[in-house]
Amino acid sequence: MANQLKLEDILAAMNDTARKNYALTELLAQxxxxxxxxxxxKKAVADFIKSTSSSEQMADAHKHAQTALLKILDSVEVIPTQKH
Incomplete structure (x- = not known):
């Protein structure tokens, strides 16, 4: 069974996929x-995010998502363009 994958290779591939998915999600949120x-x-969307909920089974993950998205939303500032 030379074609059998090693556990380390499977975990490395899963880790790579999870990192890429997280990076994509973070970029989309930004x-x-x-x-x-x-x-x-900003205020209307922040209020909406704070008012959302999920199923009991997803409550912890939902709270994490709310916190992360609100933190990203709060970190964004509009940089005024300079007129020439």
Whole structure:
């Protein structure tokens, strides 16, 4: 059975996939937050995020997602463009 995968290889592939998915999710949250801030909807979206909920089984994960998204939203600032 020379074609059998090693556990380390499987875990490394899963880790790589999880990291890439996290990075994509974080980038999407940053882009979304930049759009929200630039359209002056930060408070409305933050209030909406705070009001959301999930099933009991997902409560901890949902709370983590709320906290992360609110933190990203709060970190975004619009940089005024300079006129020449």
């Amino acid at each position: 882009a979304f937050s930049a759009f929200v801030v630039s359209t002056d909807n």
